[in-house]
Amino acid sequence: MQTDLGADTVSQQTSAIPHKACNTCGALIHPAAEICPKCGVRQRTPVSKPVLLLLTFFLGGLGAHKFYTGRHWQGILYLVFCWTYIPGLVALVEFIIYCFTSSERLNEKYTAKGSAVVIIVIAIVAFIFIVGVLAAIALPAYQDYTKKAKASEGIIMAGALRARIVESFIERPQDMSCSSLTCNLGGVDLNPTKYVKRLSSDRSGVIYVEYDEQLFAAPKNVLTITPLIDGQVADLSNPIAAGKDVSWKCGQSASTTVPVKYLPGSCR
Ligand SMILES: [Zn+2]
Structure with missing residues:
Protein backbone atom coordinates (compact mmCIF):
# COMPACT_ATOMS: atom_id res chain seq x y z
CA MET A 1 0.00 0.00 0.00
CA GLN A 2 2.75 2.38 1.06
CA THR A 3 4.93 1.41 -1.91
CA ASP A 4 2.06 2.07 -4.29
CA LEU A 5 1.55 5.56 -2.91
CA GLY A 6 5.27 6.31 -3.22
CA ALA A 7 5.40 5.23 -6.86
CA ASP A 8 2.36 7.34 -7.60
CA THR A 9 3.97 10.45 -6.09
CA VAL A 10 7.14 9.92 -8.11
CA SER A 11 5.25 9.61 -11.43
CA GLN A 12 3.21 12.70 -10.62
CA GLN A 13 6.36 14.67 -9.91
CA THR A 14 7.97 13.53 -13.16
CA SER A 15 4.99 14.59 -15.29
CA ALA A 16 4.74 17.90 -13.42
CA ILE A 17 8.24 18.94 -14.51
CA PRO A 18 8.00 20.31 -18.07
CA HIS A 19 10.39 18.65 -20.45
CA LYS A 20 10.94 17.62 -24.03
CA ALA A 21 13.18 15.10 -25.69
CA CYS A 22 16.37 16.34 -27.37
CA ASN A 23 16.10 15.95 -31.14
CA THR A 24 19.52 14.31 -31.30
CA LEU A 55 -1.08 32.35 -40.56
CA THR A 56 -2.54 29.95 -43.14
CA PHE A 57 -6.09 31.14 -42.64
CA PHE A 58 -5.55 34.90 -42.52
CA LEU A 59 -2.35 35.42 -44.51
CA GLY A 60 -2.10 32.13 -46.43
CA GLY A 61 -2.92 33.89 -49.71
CA LEU A 62 0.29 35.86 -49.17
CA GLY A 63 2.32 32.74 -48.36
CA ALA A 64 2.83 33.62 -44.68
CA HIS A 65 2.64 29.94 -43.61
CA LYS A 66 5.31 29.11 -46.17
CA PHE A 67 7.65 31.71 -44.73
CA TYR A 68 6.84 30.45 -41.23
CA THR A 69 7.90 26.90 -42.13
CA GLY A 70 10.97 28.07 -44.04
CA ARG A 71 9.69 27.34 -47.55
CA HIS A 72 10.68 30.79 -48.73
CA TRP A 73 10.57 30.23 -52.48
CA GLN A 74 7.04 28.87 -52.25
CA GLY A 75 6.15 31.86 -50.10
CA ILE A 76 7.48 34.25 -52.74
CA LEU A 77 5.41 32.46 -55.41
CA TYR A 78 2.30 32.85 -53.25
CA LEU A 79 3.05 36.54 -52.74
CA VAL A 80 3.72 37.28 -56.41
CA PHE A 81 0.49 35.61 -57.51
CA CYS A 82 -1.66 36.67 -54.53
CA TRP A 83 -3.78 38.91 -56.79
CA THR A 84 -4.99 35.89 -58.78
CA TYR A 85 -6.59 34.43 -55.60
CA ILE A 86 -5.12 31.03 -56.53
CA PRO A 87 -2.63 31.07 -53.61
CA GLY A 88 -5.57 31.96 -51.35
CA LEU A 89 -7.50 28.89 -52.53
CA VAL A 90 -4.46 26.65 -52.14
CA ALA A 91 -3.88 28.07 -48.65
CA LEU A 92 -7.49 27.33 -47.75
CA VAL A 93 -6.98 23.69 -48.72
CA GLU A 94 -3.74 23.64 -46.74
CA PHE A 95 -5.56 25.18 -43.78
CA ILE A 96 -8.08 22.32 -43.82
CA ILE A 97 -5.26 19.74 -44.09
CA TYR A 98 -3.38 21.35 -41.15
CA CYS A 99 -6.62 21.38 -39.13
CA PHE A 100 -6.87 17.60 -39.38
CA THR A 101 -3.16 16.96 -38.81
CA SER A 102 -1.97 16.41 -35.24
CA SER A 103 0.55 18.79 -33.69
CA GLU A 104 3.03 15.89 -33.46
CA ARG A 105 2.74 15.11 -37.17
CA LEU A 106 3.05 18.82 -38.06
CA ASN A 107 6.14 19.01 -35.90
CA GLU A 108 7.70 16.04 -37.65
CA LYS A 109 7.01 17.59 -41.01
CA TYR A 110 7.74 21.25 -40.38
CA THR A 111 10.19 23.34 -38.43
CA ALA A 112 9.37 26.91 -37.46
CA LYS A 113 11.93 29.01 -39.27
CA GLY A 114 10.72 32.47 -38.50
CA SER A 115 9.02 34.41 -35.76
CA ALA A 116 5.28 34.60 -36.39
CA VAL A 117 5.26 38.32 -35.59
CA VAL A 118 8.00 39.10 -38.11
CA ILE A 119 6.18 37.04 -40.76
CA ILE A 120 2.89 38.85 -40.09
CA VAL A 121 4.62 42.22 -40.38
CA ILE A 122 6.42 41.23 -43.61
CA ALA A 123 3.23 39.77 -45.12
CA ILE A 124 1.24 42.91 -44.30
CA VAL A 125 3.94 45.23 -45.66
CA ALA A 126 4.15 43.15 -48.85
CA PHE A 127 0.37 43.19 -49.14
CA ILE A 128 0.23 46.97 -48.76
CA PHE A 129 2.93 47.26 -51.40
CA ILE A 130 1.01 45.09 -53.87
CA VAL A 131 -2.25 46.91 -53.14
CA GLY A 132 -0.37 50.18 -53.64
CA VAL A 133 0.92 49.09 -57.04
CA LEU A 134 -2.58 48.02 -58.10
CA ALA A 135 -4.03 51.27 -56.77
CA ALA A 136 -1.46 53.25 -58.73
CA ILE A 137 -2.91 51.67 -61.85
CA ALA A 138 -6.59 51.66 -60.89
CA LEU A 139 -6.81 55.03 -59.16
CA PRO A 140 -6.06 57.27 -62.17
CA ALA A 141 -8.65 55.33 -64.18
CA TYR A 142 -11.17 55.89 -61.40
CA GLN A 143 -10.34 59.59 -61.18
CA ASP A 144 -10.81 59.97 -64.93
CA TYR A 145 -14.16 58.26 -64.57
CA THR A 146 -15.36 60.63 -61.83
CA LYS A 147 -14.13 63.68 -63.77
CA LYS A 148 -16.09 62.48 -66.76
CA ALA A 149 -19.22 62.16 -64.61
CA LYS A 150 -18.72 65.70 -63.29
CA ALA A 151 -18.14 67.03 -66.81
CA SER A 152 -21.49 65.63 -67.90
CA GLU A 153 -23.13 67.72 -65.17
CA GLY A 154 -22.12 70.82 -67.13
CA ILE A 155 -23.67 69.40 -70.28
CA ILE A 156 -26.93 68.79 -68.43
CA MET A 157 -26.87 72.36 -67.07
CA ALA A 158 -26.31 73.69 -70.59
CA GLY A 159 -29.44 71.80 -71.67
CA ALA A 160 -31.73 74.43 -70.10
CA LEU A 161 -29.89 77.26 -71.84
CA ARG A 162 -29.98 75.32 -75.09
CA ALA A 163 -33.76 74.92 -74.87
CA ARG A 164 -34.13 78.63 -74.12
CA ILE A 165 -32.00 79.59 -77.12
CA VAL A 166 -34.12 77.40 -79.42
CA GLU A 167 -37.32 78.96 -78.01
CA SER A 168 -35.99 82.48 -78.63
CA PHE A 169 -34.88 81.47 -82.09
CA ILE A 170 -38.38 80.24 -82.96
CA GLU A 171 -39.94 83.45 -81.65
CA ARG A 172 -37.55 85.59 -83.69
CA PRO A 173 -33.84 85.61 -84.23
CA GLN A 174 -32.18 87.96 -81.81
CA ASP A 175 -29.08 88.39 -79.76
CA MET A 176 -28.53 85.00 -78.11
CA SER A 177 -25.91 86.18 -75.65
CA CYS A 178 -26.61 85.20 -72.10
CA SER A 179 -24.48 85.20 -69.00
CA SER A 180 -24.94 85.67 -65.28
CA LEU A 181 -24.33 89.42 -65.85
CA THR A 182 -26.71 90.08 -68.74
CA CYS A 183 -29.12 87.72 -70.40
CA ASN A 184 -31.46 88.59 -73.23
CA LEU A 185 -33.18 85.25 -72.93
CA GLY A 186 -34.23 85.11 -69.31
CA GLY A 187 -35.67 82.21 -67.40
CA VAL A 188 -32.39 80.32 -67.26
CA ASP A 189 -30.55 79.41 -64.06
CA LEU A 190 -26.97 80.48 -64.62
CA ASN A 191 -25.80 80.19 -61.03
CA PRO A 192 -22.38 78.55 -60.72
CA THR A 193 -22.26 75.09 -59.20
CA LYS A 194 -19.50 73.14 -57.59
CA TYR A 195 -18.16 71.99 -60.96
CA VAL A 196 -19.40 74.65 -63.37
CA LYS A 197 -17.95 78.10 -62.78
CA ARG A 198 -19.66 79.91 -65.64
CA LEU A 199 -22.35 79.05 -68.13
CA SER A 200 -22.93 81.48 -70.98
CA SER A 201 -23.84 81.87 -74.62
CA ASP A 202 -22.72 84.39 -77.23
CA ARG A 203 -24.61 86.41 -79.87
CA SER A 204 -24.71 83.60 -82.39
CA GLY A 205 -25.96 81.03 -79.84
CA VAL A 206 -22.77 79.13 -79.04
CA ILE A 207 -22.90 77.87 -75.44
CA TYR A 208 -19.78 77.95 -73.28
CA VAL A 209 -19.51 75.69 -70.24
CA GLU A 210 -16.58 76.88 -68.16
CA TYR A 211 -15.72 74.27 -65.53
CA ASP A 212 -14.46 75.08 -62.09
CA GLU A 213 -10.68 74.97 -61.98
CA GLN A 214 -10.71 72.39 -59.23
CA LEU A 215 -12.14 70.02 -61.82
CA PHE A 216 -10.22 71.13 -64.90
CA ALA A 217 -7.35 73.60 -64.71
CA ALA A 218 -7.62 76.65 -66.97
CA PRO A 219 -7.33 77.11 -69.87
CA LYS A 220 -8.35 73.48 -70.46
CA ASN A 221 -11.72 73.93 -68.81
CA VAL A 222 -14.06 75.12 -71.55
CA LEU A 223 -16.61 73.03 -73.43
CA THR A 224 -18.60 74.58 -76.26
CA ILE A 225 -21.96 73.50 -77.60
CA THR A 226 -22.56 74.88 -81.07
CA PRO A 227 -25.89 75.37 -82.90
CA LEU A 228 -26.23 73.79 -86.33
CA ILE A 229 -28.70 74.46 -89.14
CA ASP A 230 -28.81 71.91 -91.96
CA GLY A 231 -25.74 70.28 -90.41
CA GLN A 232 -23.69 73.47 -90.65
CA VAL A 233 -22.49 75.74 -87.85
CA ALA A 234 -25.06 78.52 -87.77
CA ASP A 235 -25.32 82.09 -86.52
CA LEU A 236 -28.69 82.18 -84.78
CA SER A 237 -28.66 85.97 -84.59
CA ASN A 238 -28.82 86.12 -88.38
CA PRO A 239 -32.48 86.71 -89.47
CA ILE A 240 -31.92 84.68 -92.67
CA ALA A 241 -31.79 81.50 -90.58
CA ALA A 242 -35.20 82.11 -89.01
CA GLY A 243 -37.72 79.27 -89.06
CA LYS A 244 -35.19 76.50 -89.66
CA ASP A 245 -34.59 73.52 -87.34
CA VAL A 246 -31.72 73.84 -84.93
CA SER A 247 -29.55 70.90 -83.90
CA TRP A 248 -26.49 70.94 -81.70
CA LYS A 249 -22.91 69.83 -81.71
CA CYS A 250 -21.23 69.19 -78.37
CA GLY A 251 -17.46 69.70 -78.24
CA GLN A 252 -15.69 68.87 -81.52
CA SER A 253 -14.51 72.42 -82.01
CA ALA A 254 -11.34 74.39 -81.50
CA SER A 255 -12.93 76.41 -78.71
CA THR A 256 -13.45 73.26 -76.64
CA THR A 257 -10.37 72.93 -74.45
CA VAL A 258 -11.46 70.21 -72.01
CA PRO A 259 -9.38 67.09 -72.80
CA VAL A 260 -11.35 64.73 -75.02
CA LYS A 261 -10.99 61.79 -72.60
CA TYR A 262 -13.23 63.55 -70.09
CA LEU A 263 -16.05 64.14 -72.57
CA PRO A 264 -18.93 61.78 -73.22
CA GLY A 265 -18.84 59.95 -76.54
CA SER A 266 -21.32 62.33 -78.16
CA CYS A 267 -19.01 65.32 -77.46
CA ARG A 268 -15.78 63.88 -78.85
ZN1 LIG B 1 20.98 16.11 -26.81
Missing part, protein backbone atom coordinates in the same frame (compact mmCIF):
# COMPACT_ATOMS: atom_id res chain seq x y z
CA CYS A 25 20.26 12.34 -28.14
CA GLY A 26 16.73 11.99 -26.76
CA ALA A 27 17.64 13.31 -23.30
CA LEU A 28 14.82 15.04 -21.41
CA ILE A 29 15.62 18.73 -21.46
CA HIS A 30 13.83 21.99 -20.65
CA PRO A 31 11.24 22.80 -23.35
CA ALA A 32 12.63 26.32 -23.84
CA ALA A 33 16.24 25.07 -24.16
CA GLU A 34 17.77 26.13 -27.47
CA ILE A 35 20.82 23.93 -27.05
CA CYS A 36 20.79 20.47 -25.44
CA PRO A 37 22.92 20.59 -22.25
CA LYS A 38 23.85 16.95 -22.75
CA CYS A 39 24.95 16.70 -26.39
CA GLY A 40 25.22 20.42 -27.20
CA VAL A 41 23.14 20.19 -30.39
CA ARG A 42 20.94 23.17 -31.27
CA GLN A 43 17.26 22.29 -30.96
CA ARG A 44 14.95 22.79 -33.86
CA THR A 45 12.00 25.06 -33.15
CA PRO A 46 8.76 23.13 -33.27
CA VAL A 47 5.91 24.64 -35.26
CA SER A 48 3.04 25.93 -33.22
CA LYS A 49 -0.16 24.50 -34.67
CA PRO A 50 -2.29 27.56 -33.68
CA VAL A 51 0.26 29.95 -35.23
CA LEU A 52 0.44 27.82 -38.39
CA LEU A 53 -3.37 27.70 -38.61
CA LEU A 54 -3.79 31.44 -38.03
Whole structure:
Protein backbone atom coordinates (compact mmCIF):
# COMPACT_ATOMS: atom_id res chain seq x y z
CA MET A 1 0.00 0.00 0.00
CA GLN A 2 2.75 2.38 1.06
CA THR A 3 4.93 1.41 -1.91
CA ASP A 4 2.06 2.07 -4.29
CA LEU A 5 1.55 5.56 -2.91
CA GLY A 6 5.27 6.31 -3.22
CA ALA A 7 5.40 5.23 -6.86
CA ASP A 8 2.36 7.34 -7.60
CA THR A 9 3.97 10.45 -6.09
CA VAL A 10 7.14 9.92 -8.11
CA SER A 11 5.25 9.61 -11.43
CA GLN A 12 3.21 12.70 -10.62
CA GLN A 13 6.36 14.67 -9.91
CA THR A 14 7.97 13.53 -13.16
CA SER A 15 4.99 14.59 -15.29
CA ALA A 16 4.74 17.90 -13.42
CA ILE A 17 8.24 18.94 -14.51
CA PRO A 18 8.00 20.31 -18.07
CA HIS A 19 10.39 18.65 -20.45
CA LYS A 20 10.94 17.62 -24.03
CA ALA A 21 13.18 15.10 -25.69
CA CYS A 22 16.37 16.34 -27.37
CA ASN A 23 16.10 15.95 -31.14
CA THR A 24 19.52 14.31 -31.30
CA CYS A 25 20.26 12.34 -28.14
CA GLY A 26 16.73 11.99 -26.76
CA ALA A 27 17.64 13.31 -23.30
CA LEU A 28 14.82 15.04 -21.41
CA ILE A 29 15.62 18.73 -21.46
CA HIS A 30 13.83 21.99 -20.65
CA PRO A 31 11.24 22.80 -23.35
CA ALA A 32 12.63 26.32 -23.84
CA ALA A 33 16.24 25.07 -24.16
CA GLU A 34 17.77 26.13 -27.47
CA ILE A 35 20.82 23.93 -27.05
CA CYS A 36 20.79 20.47 -25.44
CA PRO A 37 22.92 20.59 -22.25
CA LYS A 38 23.85 16.95 -22.75
CA CYS A 39 24.95 16.70 -26.39
CA GLY A 40 25.22 20.42 -27.20
CA VAL A 41 23.14 20.19 -30.39
CA ARG A 42 20.94 23.17 -31.27
CA GLN A 43 17.26 22.29 -30.96
CA ARG A 44 14.95 22.79 -33.86
CA THR A 45 12.00 25.06 -33.15
CA PRO A 46 8.76 23.13 -33.27
CA VAL A 47 5.91 24.64 -35.26
CA SER A 48 3.04 25.93 -33.22
CA LYS A 49 -0.16 24.50 -34.67
CA PRO A 50 -2.29 27.56 -33.68
CA VAL A 51 0.26 29.95 -35.23
CA LEU A 52 0.44 27.82 -38.39
CA LEU A 53 -3.37 27.70 -38.61
CA LEU A 54 -3.79 31.44 -38.03
CA LEU A 55 -1.08 32.35 -40.56
CA THR A 56 -2.54 29.95 -43.14
CA PHE A 57 -6.09 31.14 -42.64
CA PHE A 58 -5.55 34.90 -42.52
CA LEU A 59 -2.35 35.42 -44.51
CA GLY A 60 -2.10 32.13 -46.43
CA GLY A 61 -2.92 33.89 -49.71
CA LEU A 62 0.29 35.86 -49.17
CA GLY A 63 2.32 32.74 -48.36
CA ALA A 64 2.83 33.62 -44.68
CA HIS A 65 2.64 29.94 -43.61
CA LYS A 66 5.31 29.11 -46.17
CA PHE A 67 7.65 31.71 -44.73
CA TYR A 68 6.84 30.45 -41.23
CA THR A 69 7.90 26.90 -42.13
CA GLY A 70 10.97 28.07 -44.04
CA ARG A 71 9.69 27.34 -47.55
CA HIS A 72 10.68 30.79 -48.73
CA TRP A 73 10.57 30.23 -52.48
CA GLN A 74 7.04 28.87 -52.25
CA GLY A 75 6.15 31.86 -50.10
CA ILE A 76 7.48 34.25 -52.74
CA LEU A 77 5.41 32.46 -55.41
CA TYR A 78 2.30 32.85 -53.25
CA LEU A 79 3.05 36.54 -52.74
CA VAL A 80 3.72 37.28 -56.41
CA PHE A 81 0.49 35.61 -57.51
CA CYS A 82 -1.66 36.67 -54.53
CA TRP A 83 -3.78 38.91 -56.79
CA THR A 84 -4.99 35.89 -58.78
CA TYR A 85 -6.59 34.43 -55.60
CA ILE A 86 -5.12 31.03 -56.53
CA PRO A 87 -2.63 31.07 -53.61
CA GLY A 88 -5.57 31.96 -51.35
CA LEU A 89 -7.50 28.89 -52.53
CA VAL A 90 -4.46 26.65 -52.14
CA ALA A 91 -3.88 28.07 -48.65
CA LEU A 92 -7.49 27.33 -47.75
CA VAL A 93 -6.98 23.69 -48.72
CA GLU A 94 -3.74 23.64 -46.74
CA PHE A 95 -5.56 25.18 -43.78
CA ILE A 96 -8.08 22.32 -43.82
CA ILE A 97 -5.26 19.74 -44.09
CA TYR A 98 -3.38 21.35 -41.15
CA CYS A 99 -6.62 21.38 -39.13
CA PHE A 100 -6.87 17.60 -39.38
CA THR A 101 -3.16 16.96 -38.81
CA SER A 102 -1.97 16.41 -35.24
CA SER A 103 0.55 18.79 -33.69
CA GLU A 104 3.03 15.89 -33.46
CA ARG A 105 2.74 15.11 -37.17
CA LEU A 106 3.05 18.82 -38.06
CA ASN A 107 6.14 19.01 -35.90
CA GLU A 108 7.70 16.04 -37.65
CA LYS A 109 7.01 17.59 -41.01
CA TYR A 110 7.74 21.25 -40.38
CA THR A 111 10.19 23.34 -38.43
CA ALA A 112 9.37 26.91 -37.46
CA LYS A 113 11.93 29.01 -39.27
CA GLY A 114 10.72 32.47 -38.50
CA SER A 115 9.02 34.41 -35.76
CA ALA A 116 5.28 34.60 -36.39
CA VAL A 117 5.26 38.32 -35.59
CA VAL A 118 8.00 39.10 -38.11
CA ILE A 119 6.18 37.04 -40.76
CA ILE A 120 2.89 38.85 -40.09
CA VAL A 121 4.62 42.22 -40.38
CA ILE A 122 6.42 41.23 -43.61
CA ALA A 123 3.23 39.77 -45.12
CA ILE A 124 1.24 42.91 -44.30
CA VAL A 125 3.94 45.23 -45.66
CA ALA A 126 4.15 43.15 -48.85
CA PHE A 127 0.37 43.19 -49.14
CA ILE A 128 0.23 46.97 -48.76
CA PHE A 129 2.93 47.26 -51.40
CA ILE A 130 1.01 45.09 -53.87
CA VAL A 131 -2.25 46.91 -53.14
CA GLY A 132 -0.37 50.18 -53.64
CA VAL A 133 0.92 49.09 -57.04
CA LEU A 134 -2.58 48.02 -58.10
CA ALA A 135 -4.03 51.27 -56.77
CA ALA A 136 -1.46 53.25 -58.73
CA ILE A 137 -2.91 51.67 -61.85
CA ALA A 138 -6.59 51.66 -60.89
CA LEU A 139 -6.81 55.03 -59.16
CA PRO A 140 -6.06 57.27 -62.17
CA ALA A 141 -8.65 55.33 -64.18
CA TYR A 142 -11.17 55.89 -61.40
CA GLN A 143 -10.34 59.59 -61.18
CA ASP A 144 -10.81 59.97 -64.93
CA TYR A 145 -14.16 58.26 -64.57
CA THR A 146 -15.36 60.63 -61.83
CA LYS A 147 -14.13 63.68 -63.77
CA LYS A 148 -16.09 62.48 -66.76
CA ALA A 149 -19.22 62.16 -64.61
CA LYS A 150 -18.72 65.70 -63.29
CA ALA A 151 -18.14 67.03 -66.81
CA SER A 152 -21.49 65.63 -67.90
CA GLU A 153 -23.13 67.72 -65.17
CA GLY A 154 -22.12 70.82 -67.13
CA ILE A 155 -23.67 69.40 -70.28
CA ILE A 156 -26.93 68.79 -68.43
CA MET A 157 -26.87 72.36 -67.07
CA ALA A 158 -26.31 73.69 -70.59
CA GLY A 159 -29.44 71.80 -71.67
CA ALA A 160 -31.73 74.43 -70.10
CA LEU A 161 -29.89 77.26 -71.84
CA ARG A 162 -29.98 75.32 -75.09
CA ALA A 163 -33.76 74.92 -74.87
CA ARG A 164 -34.13 78.63 -74.12
CA ILE A 165 -32.00 79.59 -77.12
CA VAL A 166 -34.12 77.40 -79.42
CA GLU A 167 -37.32 78.96 -78.01
CA SER A 168 -35.99 82.48 -78.63
CA PHE A 169 -34.88 81.47 -82.09
CA ILE A 170 -38.38 80.24 -82.96
CA GLU A 171 -39.94 83.45 -81.65
CA ARG A 172 -37.55 85.59 -83.69
CA PRO A 173 -33.84 85.61 -84.23
CA GLN A 174 -32.18 87.96 -81.81
CA ASP A 175 -29.08 88.39 -79.76
CA MET A 176 -28.53 85.00 -78.11
CA SER A 177 -25.91 86.18 -75.65
CA CYS A 178 -26.61 85.20 -72.10
CA SER A 179 -24.48 85.20 -69.00
CA SER A 180 -24.94 85.67 -65.28
CA LEU A 181 -24.33 89.42 -65.85
CA THR A 182 -26.71 90.08 -68.74
CA CYS A 183 -29.12 87.72 -70.40
CA ASN A 184 -31.46 88.59 -73.23
CA LEU A 185 -33.18 85.25 -72.93
CA GLY A 186 -34.23 85.11 -69.31
CA GLY A 187 -35.67 82.21 -67.40
CA VAL A 188 -32.39 80.32 -67.26
CA ASP A 189 -30.55 79.41 -64.06
CA LEU A 190 -26.97 80.48 -64.62
CA ASN A 191 -25.80 80.19 -61.03
CA PRO A 192 -22.38 78.55 -60.72
CA THR A 193 -22.26 75.09 -59.20
CA LYS A 194 -19.50 73.14 -57.59
CA TYR A 195 -18.16 71.99 -60.96
CA VAL A 196 -19.40 74.65 -63.37
CA LYS A 197 -17.95 78.10 -62.78
CA ARG A 198 -19.66 79.91 -65.64
CA LEU A 199 -22.35 79.05 -68.13
CA SER A 200 -22.93 81.48 -70.98
CA SER A 201 -23.84 81.87 -74.62
CA ASP A 202 -22.72 84.39 -77.23
CA ARG A 203 -24.61 86.41 -79.87
CA SER A 204 -24.71 83.60 -82.39
CA GLY A 205 -25.96 81.03 -79.84
CA VAL A 206 -22.77 79.13 -79.04
CA ILE A 207 -22.90 77.87 -75.44
CA TYR A 208 -19.78 77.95 -73.28
CA VAL A 209 -19.51 75.69 -70.24
CA GLU A 210 -16.58 76.88 -68.16
CA TYR A 211 -15.72 74.27 -65.53
CA ASP A 212 -14.46 75.08 -62.09
CA GLU A 213 -10.68 74.97 -61.98
CA GLN A 214 -10.71 72.39 -59.23
CA LEU A 215 -12.14 70.02 -61.82
CA PHE A 216 -10.22 71.13 -64.90
CA ALA A 217 -7.35 73.60 -64.71
CA ALA A 218 -7.62 76.65 -66.97
CA PRO A 219 -7.33 77.11 -69.87
CA LYS A 220 -8.35 73.48 -70.46
CA ASN A 221 -11.72 73.93 -68.81
CA VAL A 222 -14.06 75.12 -71.55
CA LEU A 223 -16.61 73.03 -73.43
CA THR A 224 -18.60 74.58 -76.26
CA ILE A 225 -21.96 73.50 -77.60
CA THR A 226 -22.56 74.88 -81.07
CA PRO A 227 -25.89 75.37 -82.90
CA LEU A 228 -26.23 73.79 -86.33
CA ILE A 229 -28.70 74.46 -89.14
CA ASP A 230 -28.81 71.91 -91.96
CA GLY A 231 -25.74 70.28 -90.41
CA GLN A 232 -23.69 73.47 -90.65
CA VAL A 233 -22.49 75.74 -87.85
CA ALA A 234 -25.06 78.52 -87.77
CA ASP A 235 -25.32 82.09 -86.52
CA LEU A 236 -28.69 82.18 -84.78
CA SER A 237 -28.66 85.97 -84.59
CA ASN A 238 -28.82 86.12 -88.38
CA PRO A 239 -32.48 86.71 -89.47
CA ILE A 240 -31.92 84.68 -92.67
CA ALA A 241 -31.79 81.50 -90.58
CA ALA A 242 -35.20 82.11 -89.01
CA GLY A 243 -37.72 79.27 -89.06
CA LYS A 244 -35.19 76.50 -89.66
CA ASP A 245 -34.59 73.52 -87.34
CA VAL A 246 -31.72 73.84 -84.93
CA SER A 247 -29.55 70.90 -83.90
CA TRP A 248 -26.49 70.94 -81.70
CA LYS A 249 -22.91 69.83 -81.71
CA CYS A 250 -21.23 69.19 -78.37
CA GLY A 251 -17.46 69.70 -78.24
CA GLN A 252 -15.69 68.87 -81.52
CA SER A 253 -14.51 72.42 -82.01
CA ALA A 254 -11.34 74.39 -81.50
CA SER A 255 -12.93 76.41 -78.71
CA THR A 256 -13.45 73.26 -76.64
CA THR A 257 -10.37 72.93 -74.45
CA VAL A 258 -11.46 70.21 -72.01
CA PRO A 259 -9.38 67.09 -72.80
CA VAL A 260 -11.35 64.73 -75.02
CA LYS A 261 -10.99 61.79 -72.60
CA TYR A 262 -13.23 63.55 -70.09
CA LEU A 263 -16.05 64.14 -72.57
CA PRO A 264 -18.93 61.78 -73.22
CA GLY A 265 -18.84 59.95 -76.54
CA SER A 266 -21.32 62.33 -78.16
CA CYS A 267 -19.01 65.32 -77.46
CA ARG A 268 -15.78 63.88 -78.85
ZN1 LIG B 1 20.98 16.11 -26.81
